[in-house]
Amino acid sequence: MKASVGGYARAVDLRHALDLLAQGDGMARVLAGGQSLVAAMNMRLSSGDLLVDINHIAALKxxxxxxxxxxxxxxxxxxxxxxxxxxxxxxxxxxxxxxxxxxxxxxxxxxxxxxxxxxxxxxxxxxxxxxxxxxxxxxxxxxxxxxxxxxxxxxxxxxxxxxxxxxxxxxxxVAEEGEGQVIHELARRIGDYALAGLCVVRRKAGHRIVCISVGTHPELATAAMDKLDAGDVAGAVAALRDALDPPSDTQASAAYRRHLAGVLLERAIADLNGESA
Ligand SMILES: Cc1cc2nc3c(=O)[nH]c(=O)nc-3n(C[C@H](O)[C@H](O)[C@H](O)COP(=O)(O)OP(=O)(O)OC[C@H]3O[C@@H](n4cnc5c(N)ncnc54)[C@H](O)[C@@H]3O)c2cc1C
Structure with missing residues (x-):
């Protein structure tokens, strides 16, 4: 199926893009890389859109x-x-x-x-x-x-x-001296969206943990962060699994995603500590 486009306009600068969006009467959509928007339009999840192309706006680069x-x-x-x-x-x-x-x-x-x-x-x-x-x-x-x-x-x-x-x-x-930043995930094939994943940042002020694919939107895993700050890795893994309410779908069950998140946290900590295989 092909997209049903309501129009296309190439913005020359940010002001122009904002004016075009304002003229769109609720149908204007920002077109950046198009990798998600055009796919959605081809599936007719959206139609009649006026595409406002921002790719030539130097101020956004x-x-x-x-x-x-x-x-x-x-x-x-x-x-x-x-x-x-x-x-x-x-x-x-x-x-x-x-x-x-x-x-x-x-x-x-x-x-x-x-x-x-x-x-x-x-x-x-x-x-x-x-x-x-x-x-x-x-x-x-x-x-x-x-x-x-x-x-x-x-x-x-x-x-x-x-x-x-x-x-x-x-x-x-900017990362402070000695800051650790790691991301770990599991996907069925390289390049697929993750079944579950997480990022861990280790700063002097403490750890920041955010999961991928296990909730509706990114959120800090605060209970697990507190445990990690106290040096309790097993407690952090348990707290993370407790806090998550992941979706079940054709790719993975909620229980599997919850289990994976804990495994990935253990791997991330080993990575931060320089202990990963
Ligand atoms: C086959 C496939 C596999 C993919 N796999 C992954 C993956 O594993 N991991 C991953 O993270 N992503 C994945 N993506 C998504 C990819 O990273 C997209 O590039 C990204 O999600 C959207 O960026 P875009 O610049 O293409 O945005 P577009 O498709 O142009 O826009 C996406 C949405 O954001 C809006 N928008 C875009 N830019 C702006 C802006 N500056 N201001 C306001 N609104 C804006 C658009 O109006 C639209 O609603 C995949 C995409 C495809 C097609």
Missing amino acids: GVTREGDRLRIGALTRHAEVATDTLIAQHAPLLRKATDLIAHAAIRNRGTIGGALAHADPAAEFPACVLALDAMVHVDGPDGARDIPAADFFTGVFETMLREGEILTALSLP
Whole structure:
């Protein structure tokens, strides 16, 4: 089946894109990498959309260090996240995550802003940005807003983005000396969405754990984090399994996902401690 498109407009800058979205009468959609949006349109999950192409907006591109924070433009492609030297140095979790996302063709087009706006509970970047305590920057009809990652994701494919807003960038604290950042997941085949996964960030202030594919949206696993901060790995695994309420589907049962999350946490801790095989 082919998509039923209501129109296409290429925005030249952010103001132009916001004006086009405002004129769309509720039917305008931001087109970034198109890897999720066009697939949804081809399945007629959405039709009559006016596509507002943001791919040529220079202000949405690039990775910069600003003091003790790293700013990553919304249009940064997954393949660029994989190779950017600032990201490798200051947010290695994002670089590691790209190894687990889909395939080269999708990574060449997909954008980090698109992945966050799409908010698939099985996607890696939403969990990573919460584990890294990032800030999501958006602009829209009512002006610019900064939304903590902890508030941004609200449900399955749901975020705090309002009608007519564009996610412009994310920013996050650069990794401190000795910080550990790891991501572990299990998928049926390389490049598939994970049956379950998790990110762990170890900072002086404590651990941050966020799971993938075991809930409606990324959330901090606070009970497990407290146990890990106290050095109780077995307690953290038990607390994580207790706290999760994963879905059952044709890929995996809830019980299997809950079990996997605990195993992955053990692997992540071994990885952080330099003990993994
Ligand atoms: C076969 C396949 C396998 C995949 N496997 C994985 C995987 O294993 N892990 C994973 O994480 N992802 C996976 N993806 C998704 C991929 O990473 C997408 O690139 C990503 O989810 C969406 O990014 P995009 O730039 O293509 O966004 P688009 O498809 O262009 O947009 C997605 C949604 O976000 C909105 N949007 C996009 N950018 C913005 C913005 N800046 N501001 C406001 N709204 C915006 C769009 O309007 C649309 O609603 C897969 C995709 C495919 C097709």
